[in-house]
Amino acid sequence: xxxxxxxxxxxxxxxxxxxxxxxxxxxxxxxxxxxxxxxxxxxxxxxxxxxxxxxxxxxxxxxxxxxxxxxxxxxxxxxxxxxxxxxxxxxxxxxxxxxxxxxxxxxxxxxxxxxxxxxxxxxxxxxxxxxxxxxxxxxxxxxxxxxxxxxxxxxxxxxxxxxxxxxxxxxxxxxxxxxxxxxxxxxxxxxxxxxxxxxxxxxxxxxxxxxxxxxxxxxxxxxxxxxxxxxxxxxxxxxxxxxxxxxxxxxxxxxxxxxxxxxxxxxxxxxxxxxxxxxxxxxxxxxxxxxxxxxxxxxxxxxxxxxxxxxxxxxxxxxxxxxxxxxxxxx
Amino acid sequence: xxxxxxxxxxxxxxxxxxxxxxxxxxxxxxxxxxxxxxxxxxxxxxxxxxxxxxxxxxxxxxxxxxxxxxxxxxxxxxxxxxxxxxxxxxxxxxxxxxxxxxxxxxxxxxxxxxxxxxxxxxxxxxxxxxxxxxxxxxxxxxxxxxxxxxxxxxxxxxxxxxxxxxxxxxxxxxxxxxxxxxxxxxxxxxxxxxxxxxxxxxxxxxxxxxxxxxxxxxxxxxxxxxxxxxxxxxxxxxxxxxxxxxxxxxxxxxxxxxxxxxxxxxxxxxxxxxxxxxxxxxxxxxxxxxxxxxxxxxxxxxxxxxxxxxxxxxxxxxxxxxxxxxxxxxx
Numbered sequence: 001x002x003x004x005x006x007x008x009x010x011x012x013x014x015x016x017x018x019x020x021x022x023x024x025x026x027x028x029x030x031x032x033x034x035x036x037x038x039x040x041x042x043x044x045x046x047x048x049x050x051x052x053x054x055x056x057x058x059x060x061x062x063x064x065x066x067x068x069x070x071x072x073x074x075x076x077x078x079x080x081x082x083x084x085x086x087x088x089x090x091x092x093x094x095x096x097x098x099x100x101x102x103x104x105x106x107x108x109x110x111x112x113x114x115x116x117x118x119x120x121x122x123x124x125x126x127x128x129x130x131x132x133x134x135x136x137x138x139x140x141x142x143x144x145x146x147x148x149x150x151x152x153x154x155x156x157x158x159x160x161x162x163x164x165x166x167x168x169x170x171x172x173x174x175x176x177x178x179x180x181x182x183x184x185x186x187x188x189x190x191x192x193x194x195x196x197x198x199x200x201x202x203x204x205x206x207x208x209x210x211x212x213x214x215x216x217x218x219x220x221x222x223x224x225x226x227x228x229x230x231x232x233x234x235x236x237x238x239x240x241x242x243x244x245x246x247x248x249x250x251x252x253x254x255x256x257x258x259x260x261x262x263x264x265x266x267x268x269x270x271x272x273x274x275x276x277x278x279x280x281x282x283x284x285x286x287x288x289x290x291x292x293x294x295x296x297x298x299x300x301x302x303x304x305x306x307x308x309x310x311x312x313x314x315x316x317x318x319x320x321x322x323x324x325x326x327x328x329x330x331x
Numbered sequence: 332x333x334x335x336x337x338x339x340x341x342x343x344x345x346x347x348x349x350x351x352x353x354x355x356x357x358x359x360x361x362x363x364x365x366x367x368x369x370x371x372x373x374x375x376x377x378x379x380x381x382x383x384x385x386x387x388x389x390x391x392x393x394x395x396x397x398x399x400x401x402x403x404x405x406x407x408x409x410x411x412x413x414x415x416x417x418x419x420x421x422x423x424x425x426x427x428x429x430x431x432x433x434x435x436x437x438x439x440x441x442x443x444x445x446x447x448x449x450x451x452x453x454x455x456x457x458x459x460x461x462x463x464x465x466x467x468x469x470x471x472x473x474x475x476x477x478x479x480x481x482x483x484x485x486x487x488x489x490x491x492x493x494x495x496x497x498x499x500x501x502x503x504x505x506x507x508x509x510x511x512x513x514x515x516x517x518x519x520x521x522x523x524x525x526x527x528x529x530x531x532x533x534x535x536x537x538x539x540x541x542x543x544x545x546x547x548x549x550x551x552x553x554x555x556x557x558x559x560x561x562x563x564x565x566x567x568x569x570x571x572x573x574x575x576x577x578x579x580x581x582x583x584x585x586x587x588x589x590x591x592x593x594x595x596x597x598x599x600x601x602x603x604x605x606x607x608x609x610x611x612x613x614x615x616x617x618x619x620x621x622x623x624x625x626x627x628x629x630x631x632x633x634x635x636x637x638x639x640x641x642x643x644x645x646x647x648x649x650x651x652x653x654x655x656x657x658x659x660x661x662x
Contacts, residue, residue, distance in 0.1 A: 245593050245594055245646075245650060246594075248593045249592055249593035249594045249653075252591040252592060252593050253587075253588050253591055253592050255587075255591055256584075256586075256587030256588045256589075256590060256591030256592065257584050257587045257588065258587075259587060259591075260583040260584055260586055260587030260590075261580055261583060261584050261587065262576050262579045262580035262583050263576055263577075263580045315576075319576060322580075
């Protein structure tokens, strides 16, 4: 469980925002001006040596397919249905380069567990390759120029997704989250701004840090992640010691329902899988932790439709979700 | 499942009320007058040839032990702590003879499944043996004389315990129960008069039938049982056909909780085991039906204390109950 601190950190992500000097910002685009000839071909050419990639043009993409990219955190919800939007995604699904989201280029690397340094390294490689092909808007004084001034400078955001049942159940999560702004970071739900926290999962990322360098942002967010890992582990130990039979009962019931239910809603699943994940961490349950983590993505609505190969109504999704969950958690 | 219709009828019971001419009715007893010399020795002597029996004197009996007899339906709650009460119980726990309950003698035979005729036959055997030893109060015109006039005549009650999830869940149970008085029978909860129905279980017995003979009572109750068996099976078939995934989901969740919970209250257990028993009947669950039935007795409070060999508080009982249930239902 300590491999890249996966018991606490679900995933680590770094993204860069970049723009091209010769093009108006995406929200000013009125035609297909230069999109293909400059942006898309440039990105394609730059990434080709880095491995296998696939390009999706958003305006030609089926809604389910687009949603499933959002659910896998490969694109932002804002890109869905966008007229000039596109995305290049690596075969390993670690690298994704959104085209014409808020900025011309939003490149991100996402890896499982706690490895911001690794994600950063791989992203820098892609960024250098793109910089060699495209004329990035960069100012000696302000750094990378971005559509929104708060992103100017490094144009970088580092974030990680944490699983905090220990802090949440011990009642200390609220005060911990309240101290985050002091450290220049902010907490959100799993699916970005405005989405509520589900299943004790939080996305922590740096706030706007105009003028801060890449290393500074990375160092700051890494430090916060490390303190979350320490605090959460301590809280779990305490919880296991004091929670006694009530906590174990709650965990085992959640496991019993997830491994037997014939239909389950997304909300109930998220609540129960959180307890099951905690149970795996506390060694009450001998299920595969990685499989439990994967379920959070695999049971999202569009992913379920993709798995079934057809549109599913709400009840069909609940039934398909239950089947997938049961299979993944079976002893 | 059709062996003695155990899928619907949990148990069958027949009891006789008898009194001794030479003794005042139990509620008039003021001393130990004749209890041992006449009643107890007479009963002991009569039953000895019928197999192994054990005598419990209520005033010397530990409360947990006494309650565990109530929970196994071997004595009535009224006998617990009674000063002149006693009970003789066969080693097989099918025959029990209460002494100085409402009447001098309340003899019953209880068997699992639907077998009123078998229970009656074994009870008659015991009754004859006792009649040969004791001077039963019998009147040519009124039949057996009893403390309460409603029992006069045959002094007999025939009853059976039914499991009616099909009728209950299809919404037709209420109207079925309402017609019972017309057939001279009445429905109560599992633990007799005043106890609520738990887990779709009902005890059906003949109402007072002054002047009716043994065969008539037996015939009438048997007929009611047979119609319950037919109606309940039809309701279950219909339920399985129409209930679809919602019913199966409810059943499988109940199974999931019962096989994983670390503590469980009596009320929740009764609700969930009913669904699990239904699931076994509908072949959704491959657990042992007899074991599921036994659990209803084994998880009663005093039975749990007996199993643990010590007094248990409410939480300890809930934990012990969960452990016993989990073991019995494990695949």
